[in-house]
Amino acid sequence: MRMPTPLPKPAPRALPCLAIALALGILLAGCSSLLGGGGGDRDRSTIYAPDPRVEADPAWPRADWQLTLSPPTAARMIDSFRIAVRPTPSELQVYRGASWAKTPTDMLHDTVLRTLEDSGHIPAVARQGAGITADYKLVIDLRRFEADYNGNTLPAATIEANVKLIHNIDQTVVGSRTFVAAQPASSTEVAQVVDAFSVALQSVSSEMAGWILELGNAHEGTHGRPVAPARR
Numbered sequence: 001m002r003m004p005t006p007l008p009k010p011a012p013r014a015l016p017c018l019a020i021a022l023a024l025g026i027l028l029a030g031c032s033s034l035l036g037g038g039g040g041d042r043d044r045s046t047i048y049a050p051d052p053r054v055e056a057d058p059a060w061p062r063a064d065w066q067l068t069l070s071p072p073t074a075a076r077m078i079d080s081f082r083i084a085v086r087p088t089p090s091e092l093q094v095y096r097g098a099s100w101a102k103t104p105t106d107m108l109h110d111t112v113l114r115t116l117e118d119s120g121h122i123p124a125v126a127r128q129g130a131g132i133t134a135d136y137k138l139v140i141d142l143r144r145f146e147a148d149y150n151g152n153t154l155p156a157a158t159i160e161a162n163v164k165l166i167h168n169i170d171q172t173v174v175g176s177r178t179f180v181a182a183q184p185a186s187s188t189e190v191a192q193v194v195d196a197f198s199v200a201l202q203s204v205s206s207e208m209a210g211w212i213l214e215l216g217n218a219h220e221g222t223h224g225r226p227v228a229p230a231r232r
Helices: 014-035 039-044 104-119 190-222
Strands: 046-048 066-069 082-088 091-100 124-127 136-148 156-167 172-184
Touching (some): 046 190, 082 190, 104 124, 156 190
Parallel strands (some): 066 124, 082 136
Antiparallel strands (some): 082 091, 136 156
């Protein structure tokens, strides 16, 4: 008896599968956009490297003591290569496609150190562990380093840091102060926000340098050690 020829199997329904794949791709792309950057975005981002220079104020006193700077501390979210922006008081985001060349703690550390070095108002200042025998140590806690809208149409580059000057001989805190700078950006573009951060770094570093020199000299004076007068 002759067996019947089997019927051909129906072709797979490619169109619905393709539609599902396209929908899934669109969904994933949307998620990536909302997340504001994954690991691959770093490779395509613009890297910004502010390099502020601070001129010494002639009114700053001259010191005859030496200083070291400890590496600043900060929360992990603050001390990131991503450029933080606060659109509302309770929300912290990052700029997509942009990053810092150095972490905020490194930027602040380098700017304060260079400001004091270039001022010529202190005989020796160095990073902790550089090998100099210092009379004082500077400790910095960076609290904010973000573009803050604060209810305005343009963000302000905001830097907040608490600074302590410590006398190395007895480890006493000579003084403590919190410095804040909020420099408005000229537009919402990332490049202009970065320029505002450069100005804010200049402002904070200049205030810190003057305060450090005055405070250290005042402490040296109370311990019977003569200090150099300010240049007029």
